Amino acid sequence: MSTGIGARVPRKEDKRFITGKGRYTDDIRTDNQAYAAFVRSPHAHARIASIDTSDALAMDGVIDVLNGKQLTGDGIGNIICGWAVTSKDGSPMNMGAWSALATEKVRYVGDAVAVVIAETQAQARIAAEAVVVDYDMLPAVATADKALADGAPQIHDNAPGNLIYDWEIGDAAATDAALAGAAHVTEMALTNNRLSPNPMEPRSAVATYDTAEDHYTLYTTSQNPHVARLVLSAFYNVAPEHKLRVIAPDVGGGFGAKIYIYPEEITCLWASMKTQRSVKWTSDRSEAFLTDAHGRDHISTAKMGFDADGKVVGLKVDTIANFGAYMSLFSSAVPTYLYATLLSGQYDIANIHCNVRGVYTNTVPVDAYRGAGRPEACYLIERMMETAAREMGKDPAELRRANFVRSFPHETPVIMTYDSGDFGANLDQAMQAADVAGFATRKAEAASRGKLRGIGYSSYIEACGIAPSAAVGSLGAGVGLWESAEVRVNPVGTIEVLTGSHSHGQGHETTFAQIVAERFGIPIENVSIVHGDTDKVQFGMGTYGSRSGAVGMSAIVKAMDKVEAKVKKIAAHVLEASEADIVIEGGEVKVAGTDKAMAWHEVGLSAYTAHNLPPDMEPGLKEGAFYDPSNFTFPAGTYICEVEVDPETGVTEIVQFTASDDFGTIINPMIVEGQVHGGIAQGVGQAMLEQVVYDDEGQLITGSYMDYAMPRAADLPSYGVHHASTVCPGNPLGIKGCGEAGAIGTPPAVINAITDAIGNNNLAMPATPQAVWKALQAAN
Amino acid sequence: MTNITLTVNGKSVSRDIPDETLLSEFLREHLRLTGTHVGCDTSQCGACVVHVDGKAAKSCTTLAVALDGAQVTTIEGLANGDLHPMQEAFTEHHGLQCGFCTPGMIMASVDIVNRYKAEGRTLTEKAIRHELEGNICRCTGYHNIVKAVESAAAKM
Numbered sequence: 001m002s003t004g005i006g007a008r009v010p011r012k013e014d015k016r017f018i019t020g021k022g023r024y025t026d027d028i029r030t031d032n033q034a035y036a037a038f039v040r041s042p043h044a045h046a047r048i049a050s051i052d053t054s055d056a057l058a059m060d061g062v063i064d065v066l067n068g069k070q071l072t073g074d075g076i077g078n079i080i081c082g083w084a085v086t087s088k089d090g091s092p093m094n095m096g097a098w099s100a101l102a103t104e105k106v107r108y109v110g111d112a113v114a115v116v117i118a119e120t121q122a123q124a125r126i127a128a129e130a131v132v133v134d135y136d137m138l139p140a141v142a143t144a145d146k147a148l149a150d151g152a153p154q155i156h157d158n159a160p161g162n163l164i165y166d167w168e169i170g171d172a173a174a175t176d177a178a179l180a181g182a183a184h185v186t187e188m189a190l191t192n193n194r195l196s197p198n199p200m201e202p203r204s205a206v207a208t209y210d211t212a213e214d215h216y217t218l219y220t221t222s223q224n225p226h227v228a229r230l231v232l233s234a235f236y237n238v239a240p241e242h243k244l245r246v247i248a249p250d251v252g253g254g255f256g257a258k259i260y261i262y263p264e265e266i267t268c269l270w271a272s273m274k275t276q277r278s279v280k281w282t283s284d285r286s287e288a289f290l291t292d293a294h295g296r297d298h299i300s301t302a303k304m305g306f307d308a309d310g311k312v313v314g315l316k317v318d319t320i321a322n323f324g325a326y327m328s329l330f331s332s333a334v335p336t337y338l339y340a341t342l343l344s345g346q347y348d349i350a351n352i353h354c355n356v357r358g359v360y361t362n363t364v365p366v367d368a369y370r371g372a373g374r375p376e377a378c379y380l381i382e383r384m385m386e387t388a389a390r391e392m393g394k395d396p397a398e399l400r401r402a403n404f405v406r407s408f409p410h411e412t413p414v415i416m417t418y419d420s421g422d423f424g425a426n427l428d429q430a431m432q433a434a435d436v437a438g439f440a441t442r443k444a445e446a447a448s449r450g451k452l453r454g455i456g457y458s459s460y461i462e463a464c465g466i467a468p469s470a471a472v473g474s475l476g477a478g479v480g481l482w483e484s485a486e487v488r489v490n491p492v493g494t495i496e497v498l499t500g501s502h503s504h505g506q507g508h509e510t511t512f513a514q515i516v517a518e519r520f521g522i523p524i525e526n527v528s529i530v531h532g533d534t535d536k537v538q539f540g541m542g543t544y545g546s547r548s549g550a551v552g553m554s555a556i557v558k559a560m561d562k563v564e565a566k567v568k569k570i571a572a573h574v575l576e577a578s579e580a581d582i583v584i585e586g587g588e589v590k591v592a593g594t595d596k597a598m599a600w601h602e603v604g605l606s607a608y609t610a611h612n613l614p615p616d617m618e619p620g621l622k623e624g625a626f627y628d629p630s631n632f633t634f635p636a637g638t639y640i641c642e643v644e645v646d647p648e649t650g651v652t653e654i655v656q657f658t659a660s661d662d663f664g665t666i667i668n669p670m671i672v673e674g675q676v677h678g679g680i681a682q683g684v685g686q687a688m689l690e691q692v693v694y695d696d697e698g699q700l701i702t703g704s705y706m707d708y709a710m711p712r713a714a715d716l717p718s719y720g721v722h723h724a725s726t727v728c729p730g731n732p733l734g735i736k737g738c739g740e741a742g743a744i745g746t747p748p749a750v751i752n753a754i755t756d757a758i759g760n761n762n763l764a765m766p767a768t769p770q771a772v773w774k775a776l777q778a779a780n
Numbered sequence: 781m782t783n784i785t786l787t788v789n790g791k792s793v794s795r796d797i798p799d800e801t802l803l804s805e806f807l808r809e810h811l812r813l814t815g816t817h818v819g820c821d822t823s824q825c826g827a828c829v830v831h832v833d834g835k836a837a838k839s840c841t842t843l844a845v846a847l848d849g850a851q852v853t854t855i856e857g858l859a860n861g862d863l864h865p866m867q868e869a870f871t872e873h874h875g876l877q878c879g880f881c882t883p884g885m886i887m888a889s890v891d892i893v894n895r896y897k898a899e900g901r902t903l904t905e906k907a908i909r910h911e912l913e914g915n916i917c918r919c920t921g922y923h924n925i926v927k928a929v930e931s932a933a934a935k936m
């Protein structure tokens with residue numbers, strides 16, 4: 001069986017997971033283990049008048065109770081947002097101070113004010129309840145529109161009116177003029193509902209301080225352990241990088257929520273030094289709802305203008321983005337450079353303008369969640385397109401097709417340069433697979449059973465493979481977004497690849513090994529992938545934004561290029577041939593057209609025995625590379641959803657879901673399809689089930705799985721997943737990325753289908769049975 | 781403190797434990813069998829499913845002291861050394877990604893198939909989806925989990 005590029009190789013990592021031998025952070029227990037429990041604010045907005053820890057300190061097993069004044073007193077720095085976005089008037093964003101343990105004020109329910117360290121988890125939790133915090137209550141605000149209103153509670157002193165920034169992109173005057181001259185203008189107000197990412201493994205941290213070495217070790221649930229170490233060192237002053245090892249072992253899903261460095265990890269590290277104990281904290285699900293960064297939460301109005309032929313002439317958008325109580329690590333980039341830059345969708349639109357206001361509220365910080373900005377952009381464009389088609393009496397597929405970008409590279413008015421794609425091919429493939437031609441018959445048949453059947457489209461595009469470091473640097477990013485890899489060939493010819501990408505479900509241990517096995521013609525069992533430990537891998541930027549294929553694997557290819565060059569030199573020398581005649585094939589390194597050959601492992605051995613190397617060659621066979629992408633990549637595709645609505649109850653069933661994606665080169669179709677399945681499920685979750693709800697006082701209403709509707713097996717259909725690919729010209733393997741597509745493309749397809757079925761376009765996410773039933777009543 | 785003696789994965793174990801100890805905690809912390817996971821605190825996600833006397837149970841809502849004399853099987857003991865057909869099917873059909881829900885999914889799925897076989901009922905796709913009501917997976921979208929259960933059911 002082939003294990004190379006394009007093969008459905010079963011995952012190398014599965015054995016440990018299916019036998020219960022996975023090693024997640026909470027599975028780790030040190031000899032000296034103590035446990036942390038956080039004292040959290042029950043109020044959304046209040047001043048801390050006093051903290052009395054005397055009762056807690058006297059309780060069984062309590063080692064210490066620590067607070068924010070001690071933390072800042074020890075020089076632990078404030079938590080930062082790492083991407084500086086500038087307002088349209090040139091002023092910098094208004095970043096309010098965020099201490100890992102609050103000192104003066106609490107700003108959301110769940111904000112940590114103190115931590116109890118005790119011998120057992122139960123003792124720590126009981127003692128945390130005995131810490132008495134005296135609060136002076138302040139009025140709170142939970143939604144972005146209310147936070148912008150006159151007289152709204154002021155959350156940070158340095159952000160007047162709770163405004164973080166007022167940013168724009170595109171040409172406002174040209175867009176206004178285009179809309180004024182349009183034959184038809186579609187106008188909509190759209191809300192992108194607030195979500196909780198909910199990876200199934202709750203966050204966890206085990207921090208150990210070694211007094212003799214003055215060295216820290218942190219096991220943590222991270223998508224990017226090196227970024228965590230960098231930030232913990234450079235900004236939070238926990239320890240310099242060479243005195244801090246961060247290990248992200250098996251991580252049970254991330255979806256963005258595990259990118260950030262949260263108060264709990266910082267506090268555990270600091271507390272391990274204070275108490276001279278190894279400190280462990282594991283979130284429970286309730287705590288996860290209260291503290292994991294949420295996603296989405298946009299309120300937008302938009303106008304899309306068309307000429308008499310149905311060509312889009314202009315798009316104008318105004319968005320307010322809820323940031324929560326503090327600016328999380330990448331929060332500022334999500335509603336700007338990851339959102340507004342994608343507002344051209346798959347379409348050739350000459351004029352686009354988008355204004356975005358970022359706003360503080362008394363809620364959990366909001367940051368990137370699977371798709372991050374791109375689902376919000378896609379939802380807006382694709383709801384507008386479908387609505388415009390209905391208003392103008394055009395076929396929604398053909399209206400899209402008439403506006404598709406057809407030649408590449410294509411520069412949009414919102415600073416993206418699309419490099420490749422064949423949007424018509426994806427639309428055709430999806431329409432064929434979904435049997436759109438037979439829809440009318442299916443609809444009539446459904447009607448005979450008393451069901452309303454609807455169909456909805458979504459043609460999405462996203463920017464992945466983040467990102468060219470200089471480009472993002474010029475836009476305010478505080479880091480470069482390259483990736484690194486090291487390929488180590490052992491004397492026996494087996495290979496370890498050290499990568500800065502992190503796998504928390506993506507199957508890198510298999511996919512990455514496939515490209516190595518194929519390149520050098522060795523068995524895939526002889527390749528292992530090492531990741532997630534700052535002591536093993538030199539550096540890396542981690543996994544998010546569908547970047548591990550396009551960026552992470554490109555770094556591996558670059559390192560393999562160097563290995564190959566050295567292998568050829570060694571073989572040419574040993575086989576007394578010209579380097580140009582050496583080929584690597586079928587596990588052998590040979591002289592083309594002859595029977596002179598060395599087995600792969602013989603080359604490895606030669607490199608390490610160093611008995612017969614070319615003059616001046618260093619022994620060993622190990623090469624590293626950093627890869628910095630030249631552009632974003634642009635996965636795209638069309639999703640078609642069919643639903644049946646029960647008009648009596650509003651209960652909606654997705655009866656068919658068809659995806660056609662262009663991901664560029666696919667290494668392992670089985671894994672890629674799995675990514676699409678999971679993304680679609682989260683997209684359906686957003687469209688039909690999930691919604692974080694705060695009440696007017698900023699109390700979280702949806703704080704558990706009893707209240708927050710997670711998609712379950714019976715809520716979802718089987719999916720039809722297809723590929724029509726164009727090769728990405730920007731990286732050596734031609735990969736575009738597949739991790740987020742499902743979450744981006746799905747929500748508008750679902751809502752377009754339901755609104756088609758019920759004949760009322762006025763339906764917000766999540767389209768619960770109650771919401772659908774109400775919309776249906778309003779339509780009748 | 782109460783002393784309990786029970787059989788876990790075929791071995792007899794005896795421990796003095798606080799009365800409030802949950803089975804999940806007993807397995808993870810006292811026996812260090814960390815294959816059983818805890819994904820929620822409201823008995824909703826099924827990451828913690830094990831078998832008690834041959835039937836699926838959520839270990840996060842089962843008190844260990846109530847299990848004196850019981851037979852408990854966890855993911856580590858599902859197949860001794862070999863792989864159970866359900867484990868094989870999960871990997872063959874790519875029914876797992878991050879692996880966190882997987883032990884609970886596999887234990888629940890084995891129980892589903894056993895029950896349907898015992899009752900002589902056919903396990904359709906719809907039935908599998910319905911039966912997996914108590915198990916949440918955030919990664920796979922369930923598509924391949926359902927396929928894995930269908931395929932294992934044919935072999936069990």
Ligand code: FES
Binds near residue numbers: 817820
């Ligand atoms: S941990 Fe038992 S149901 Fe979630």
Ligand code: FES
Binds near residue numbers: 875879880919
């Ligand atoms: S595989 Fe990650 S939660 Fe199911």
